[in-house]
Amino acid sequence: MSRAVQIQQPGGPEQLKIADVSVGEPGPGEIRIRHKAVGLNYIDVYHRTGMYPLKLPHTLGMEGAGMVEAVGQGVTHLKVGDRAAYASQPPGSYCEVRVMPAKTVCKLPDAISFETGAAMMLKGLTAQYLLKRTQPQGGLKEGDHILFHAAAGGVGLIACQWARAMGLQLIGTAGSDAKCALAKENGAAHVINYSTEDFQARVKEITGGRGVKVVYDSVGKDTWDKSLDCLQPFGLMASFGASSGAPAPFAPAMLAAKGSIYVTRQTLFTHIATREAAQEMADDLFAAVTGGKVKIHIEQRYPLEHVEQAHRDLEARKTTGSTILTL
Structure with a gap:
C-alpha cells in the first residue's frame, strides 16, 4: 500500500x-x-x-x-x-x-x-528544451536578447542561470521587487517588475528599440499581447504555459503585421x-x-x-x- x-x-x-x-x-x-x-x-x-x-x-x-x-x-x-x-x-x-x-x-x-x-x-528539462531546442530563426548567439516571463519561478531561475552560461542577455520579468532581485542574482542581465513597469516599453529601451529574438512565456493572457510587440522581425513567441489564463484567439494575418513573427506552443x-x-x-x-x-x-x-x-x-x-x- x-x-x-x-x-x-x-x-x-x-x-x-x-x-x-x-x-x-x-x-x-x-x-x-x-x-x-x-x-x-x-x-x-x-x-x-x-x-x-x-x-x-x-x-x-x-x-x-x-x-x-x-x-x-x-x-x-x-x-x-x-x-x-x-x-x-x-x-x-x-x-x-x-x-x-x-x-x-x-x-x-x-x-x-x-x-x-x-x-x-x-523544470530543468523545460528550460533545456526552451533554450536549446526552441530557438528563433537563425538560432541564438552570444549577446542576443531574450525575454523570459516569471523569471523567479522554478523554470525561470534555471533559465536565468543557463542563459548566462550561454552568453545570452536574458530580460526577466517578475511580479515584485524581491522576485526581480532573485532573478538578477541568478543571471538575468536585466529585470522588470511588471506590476509597476510597462515591460514592453522597458524591453524596447533595453534593446535600443530593436526588441528581442524570442519571448518565453508561461503566463499567457496577461502578458501575451505586449510580448508579441517585444519581438524583432522574424522573432519567435514561445508559449509553454498559461498561469493567468489562455491568450485570446488571434488572426494569422496579425503575425505578418507585427513583423512576420512566429508563434509556437511547446510542451516538454x-x-x-x-x-x-x-x-x-x-x-x-x-x-x-x-x-x-x-x-x-x-x-x-x-x-x-x-x-x-x-x-x-x-x-x-x-x-x-x-x-x-x-x-
Missing part, C-alpha cells in the same frame, strides 16, 4: 485528498519506484482544476526522485537499487510508491540529492517522447547542475499531507524557485 494524493473531481485545492492505494508489480516497460521527494509544478494545478482533464479518480504529480524497487520486462537502462529521477506522463508522483513507465526515468547521478532531483527534472512531453531524447536532454541538465552552471533553488518544502497549502501558495504566486513535497 502507498499513501497518495488524489482528486475525485476537478476543483480547488480542497479536492486534494490523501488516500491509501495498492501498488502492484511493474509490467513490461515499467518500474516500481519508492519516492524520496516529489516536485510541485503549475501543470499540477491545470490537472487539479480540469483545465487539462484526467480520468478520475487520479493521483497528481509529474516529477519525483527515489529508489527503483522493481523492474519490468524489457527495461534495460535501470535496475533494482538505482537512484532515479523523472518528469513523466501519466501524472501520479504525489505518492510514496508507484508503478510507472520507465521510458523517461533516468538514473540520478550520485552528486545530485534526491530532493534536488525531484525539484529539477520537469513532445520533446521527451523517445527514450533517447529524454536521456540526451537529462544528460545535458545533469552536466549543467554537476558542473556548477545551474543551481537548483528549493525555496519551499511541504510534507505530503500539506499538499493543499502548497497548491494555495503556488496559485497565489507566493512561491519562488522550486517546491517539493517531502515523504
